[in-house]
Amino acid sequence: MRLKTKLLVLLSSTAAFIVLAFGGIIYTRLRHERLTLVQESISQQARDFGFSLKSFFTEVEGNVSALADNELVRSRDDSRFTSFLHADEDGFEYNYTEQERKIIQIFNTHRLTHRYVNSVYMGRESGAFVRSHPRERPTRYDPRERPWYILAKATPGEVMKTDAYPSLTTRDVNIGVVKALVDESGTVFGVVGIDVTLVNLTDYMHSFKIRPAGTVFLVDQNGVVLASQAHGLQGKKIEQYSPALASVLRRRDAGVASLNIRGQKTLLFCQSVTEQDWRLSVLVPVADIERQIRGPILWTVLSLSAGLVLLSILTLSGLHLFVIHPLKRLTRETDAIGRTADLDRRVEIRSRDEIGDLADSFNEMVGTLRQSKTLLQESEQRYRHLFERNPAPMLIYERESLQILAMNEAFLRHYGYAEREALFLHLPDLFPEAERDQIVALVPRLSGYADVGEWHHRRKDGALITVVASSHDIPYQGRMARIAVITDITERKQAEDALRVSEQKFMKAFHATPDAIVISRVSDGVLLDVNEVFLRYTGHTREGVRQRSAVDLGLWANAGDRERYISAVRAEGRVRDMEAAFVTTSGTVLDGLVSGEGIEVDGEACLLTIIRDITERKRIEAELERHRLHLEELVASRTAELAAAKERAESADRVKSAFLATMSHELRTPLNSIIGFTGLLLQGLAGPLNAEQSKQLHMVKDSGRHLLALINDVLDISKIEAGQIEVASAPFDLPESIHKVVRTVTPLADRKGLQLIVRIAPEVSRVTSDRRRVEQILLNLLSNAIKFTEQGHVTLTVETLPDAVRIAVADTGIGIKAEDLDKLFEPFRQLDTGLTRQHEGTGLGLTICKRLIERLGGEVHVESEWGKGSTFRFTLPIHPERGP
Secondary structure, three states: OOHHHHHHHHHHHHHHHHHHHHHHHHHHHHHHHHHHHHHHHHHHHHHHHHHHHHHHHHHHHHHHHHHHHOOOOOOOOOOOOOEEOOOOOOOOOOOOOHHHHHHHHHHHHHHHHOOOEEEEEEEEOOOEEEEOOOOOOOOOEOHHHOHHHHHHHHOOOOEEEOOOEEOOOOOOEEEEEEEEEEOOOOOEEEEEEEEEEOHHHHHHHOOOOOOOOOEEEEEOOOOEEEEEOOOOOOOOEHHHOOHHHHHHHHOOOOEEEEEEEOOEEEEEEEEEOOOOOOEEEEEEEHHHHHHHHHHHHHHHHHHHHHHHHHHHHHHHHHHHHHHHHHHHHHHHHHHHHHHHOOOOOOOOOOOOOHHHHHHHHHHHHHHHHHHHHHHHHHHHHHHHHHHHHOOOOEEEEEOOOOEEEEEOHHHHHHHOOOHHHHOOOEHHHHOOHHHHHHHHHHHHHOOOOEEEEEEEEEOOOOOEEEEEEEEEEEEEOOEEEEEEEEEEOHHHHHHHHHHHHHHHHHHHHHHHOOOEEEEEEOOOOEEEEEOHHHHHHHOOOHHHHOOOEHHHHOOEOOHHHHHHHHHHHHHHOEEEEEEEEEEOOOOOEEEEEEEEEEEEEOOEEEEEEEEEEOHHHHHHHHHHHHOOHHHHHHHHHHHHHHHHHHHHHHHHHHHHHHHHHHOHHHHHHHHHHHHHHHHHHHOOOOOOOOHHHHHHHHHHHHHHHHHHHHHHHHHHHHHHHHOOOOOOOEEEEHHHHHHHHHHHHHHHHHHHOOEEEEEEOOOOOEEEEOHHHHHHHHHHHHHHHHHOOOOOEEEEEEEEOOOEEEEEEEEOOOOOOHHHHHHOOOOOOOOOOOHHHHOOOOOOHHHHHHHHHHHOOOOEEEEEEOOOEEEEEEEEEOOOOOOO
16 A cells, blocks of 8 residues: 555544544533533422422421311310211211311311312221211221321321322322321320322423423322323323333432333433422433534534545645655665665755655665674674684584584594594584484484583593583574584582482481481472381381371371471471371370471472470370379369359349349339329319429429339340340331331431431331331430430441341441440440440440340441441341241
């Protein structure tokens, strides 16, 4: 491919890449900005919408509380109120008393003056049911069995909202707002409720201004459509519109998601709008967003493409004039130099740019080649001189015929030949008869540089010398040859023979030492040599231990001793005086002191082991040990007496715990009476009280409640210790229990200005355990966290494990010192950290929590840093195994 063509391809590819990259960046930026604008618009409208809903429900809750506080509505005489418990649709007739008519008038007046109210009603524990207007069909009806009644009764003192449900008389969706009627003793005797309609939500949602246009839904926490711009969906499950949309909404996370709804790619913008976790969702077709950004992108890409085309044309013209033409001239000159080998020729290009610099560099290169040619000739003469003057014998022989072609002066002097004699020799002539065939077979296999190894050569006078040689391929006088360098190692071999004699002397000392010595191979443990003392100690024969390891011989009495010895040698390289036991061929066990060290034998890693017999010394030590037995027997007897005393003390403690556990009724009943009658006095039922009497009675009531809480803690721990605590096991909704406990402790956190954070993983649902005990544990841990936290926040986190759930309560309070953590769960203990001076309590709360968690099959752990806060974590099995 010509240079001009390559440049054209390069420019075209670069332009295409720039257009695509720039277009992609613009597309991504515009799309992000468009999505951000849409999301910000939806978020702002969702906040306005949520504020309106919150204000609306606040007003309704206030109305319900006002109705529940009305004296007529709270009348306890409901024996003649309307009841549908045994109503017959054919023969039923309303028979209102004067009191009931007044209540109905109050209810109906509220319904008529509030256009969002569908109905106002009241249910009683007697089964009576009073409504703002007559029922359309007087069928049998028990209000006590209705969800709204059960919800309000379960949470006395609070205004509750029911889940959304379709209206029976209209195409709208209703929500019930209810509150329990509670008497002075805290007993629920009825429930007042208002059903409100959400008919105006759809009209309000039509006012949303979204660009591009989208479909708006309001969905409650159960997936029921409360309002929608899509006709016919209000009051229905969102799955009927799109299962994919329902799946995303169940994850409870706000933001943007991509969906495929009815074959159309759609973006979902989702926002929570109320504390009931209602979700405002807007569906915008992706095609509408793409259509808004397609025009700007197309215009930008076309403008950029036109500019790049013009730039390419101008660039190619300049390249042809200033680059391609001078390069053609340079190419012609280099071809001429290559054909003629004329190194005196020069390339004449006068341009003052890189091409001119290239021509100058080429001329310099040619001059350098001319100088290199001269230097090469000089180098050849110099290396010839090095070959001839090298002190080591060197020769050159032909690969095919093995004829010696050249040799240096050191070769002639060392081997005793004259040059004319050596030129008639072949390489095998230097070897003794026994090695000639081997070298003839080896030479054809040699390639490049090769270390030929150790051989014997015969000099002219017949003397044999030991040599090592290395050789390399070289071209010589037009023939393939090898140059060999020879080193005489005859003197070194003689030194090795002397060393062998020295090793023989070592072997004599090896066998003469009074200790047993073993030399074994590290790789497989095989015994290479043993001395006579080893054979005498163990009873083995030299033939019996050959090529066998200590494991094969069963030498070690204890495998653990062998592993300890090997590990120590590997870690430190040596072992000194390690005690171990060994087995002889007769079965006798010998005690020994083992020392060992790594050595090398014939280039192989080995282990030198020395064993000293200490059997007699161990026998004497055992005799001394027997004299201490009497003293140990005396200590054992005293220990048994102390154990019996400990058992008597523990038995007494269990009797105490059992006594307290059986006294729960006798202890609680008087206190409940004191608290109850004090409340009656404070209400003025026994006559008016002055300010001081009221203050003193409030102190009596508060002290009674505090004492009752303390007694409850003591009785709980006593029942646990006495084994009388009962734990039920049944499936229940864990998130619902958590929210119930959180609602209970929220006023405590609000009074201290603390933020209460709840994080429940989406997959947390039902568990099988004792719901009351779980709520007791949660209430205790959250109350403790709030009590010991003065500023910051308390966080409750719930997540799932493979077979359990893990619940963590973290605070930013005073924390716990490291030295106090091990005393944290001890009964009747409050840590000496200033807590006892600032906070009340028995010190039993955490002990009860720990015992209950363990009784439910879980575990509890605590992490804390003094001055920074604490975290309590416990686990609960999702489906625990049933115990006895």
